[in-house]
Amino acid sequence: MKNRLIYSYSVLSIVLVIMLTFACKKDDPDPDNTVKPATPYKFEVPQGFPTILNIPEDNPLTVEGIKLGRYLFYDGRLSGRDEPDSLMSCATCHLQSQAFEIGENHPKFTDGHPFGLTGIKTPHYPLPLFNLIWNNEGYLWNGMIYKGNTHLGYPAYGVPAEEPYNMTNIESLVWMGIIAPHEMHGSIQMTVDMIRSIEMYPALFEAAFGSKEITYDRISKALAQFIRTIVSADSKFDKMRRGELSYTQSERNGLILFTTEEGADCFHCHGAPGNPLMTTNLFYNNAKDVVFNDPRDRYAVTKDARDHGAYKATTLRNIELTGPYMHDGRFKTLDDVIDFYSEGLIYSEYAHPLMHKVFPPYGNGAGLNPQQKADLKAFLLSLTDQTLLTNPDYSNPFN
Ligand code: HEC
């Protein structure tokens, strides 16, 4: 009797197991339960930094997404080709050693001005990639990529007005980079086909997005995730802010010049200890010219007459590494830039009102003496962040 009972229990459990297995096979795309959901990434806001982050709702940061993005960032086959002379990735023009800009001493892109696979130079000099997660005002020198932008397509490159060709966030920079003749000069299809053909990627996509499927949407999301994690918050300036190090007398004098209107008056546009991003991420005409005909200035985006000749007041973090300076690279050195703000300003009706030193009672600049110039430069050099340049999390994962 006892034996029979055990027997029927066993039969019952076998039947149950078979039924369950069947049920799973039917509906579950992942019958072996091998794909774990991606791990949410905890983004740590450094002390004193803003807490409002630019992370689109449909692309939360995950550990696996960031990992995949880092591979893609450094993979020259992102260009859609694998011949040695047609490789190009984001890292071709955004180098960790140069704060993810090109810098002035690049062996191929002499004078810091890159060109695409066609040999055509980029319309403007590059921008560094760090602390972009805090930019809610718009990407690129003129801010043409911004949240809520409903514009689609790019007729100049024959790109139709349809998804995924939007211009809303870092994700959008991916299709632009792939297609632009001054960058990869390829197509989304070529890039997707190429990445699909590489053995290591399906597993990385599965870990990041739940299935092995490789799409443009996933490529652009992973790249944007990686870029959002690149943070610069550990320069001497930061250590001074946190009370870990003190400034030299010269650096301190430079900081005072930087943050006072009677001094050099830089802080309205480029930040201060209260705004450690060292940029407002806003756009100004900083009084360099009288004629404005660049088809890619801020005016091209807003059509507001006050925006002729206006560009983003870029962050001054790591400014030592990102010369030559301004959107058109017109100043070779930081000394040239300081001389410009000291005595080289040129009045036009478009000069931004915050360029106080170009209006009466001033005229062509802050009029700094040699010691003040040296102090201002010492302060600017204190914004270089070695931790950014050496952080293994941002380095080339293929090495
Ligand atoms: C051929 C060189 C080159 C390549 C390759 C390149 N970039 Fe850039 N990048 C630039 C230049 C130049 C700018 C500034 C363009 C402008 O504003 O006119 C820029 C700007 C950016 C910005 C805006 C930064 C800011 O502060 O507004 C982002 C984001 C960016 N690139 C991401 C990428 C990504 C992602 C890739 C790879 C898909 C990539 N770039 C590949 C040259 C390049």
Ligand code: HEC
């Ligand atoms: C009214 C706003 C404003 C003020 C004030 C101002 N700047 Fe700028 N700054 C800008 C803008 C806008 C740009 C980019 C212009 C361009 O690319 O054509 C810029 C560019 C720069 C650059 C080059 C950035 C790069 O990535 O190439 C440096 C360096 C710089 N400013 C330093 C200073 C210093 C030092 C002061 C004070 C003496 C100062 N700025 C005052 C708006 C301002």
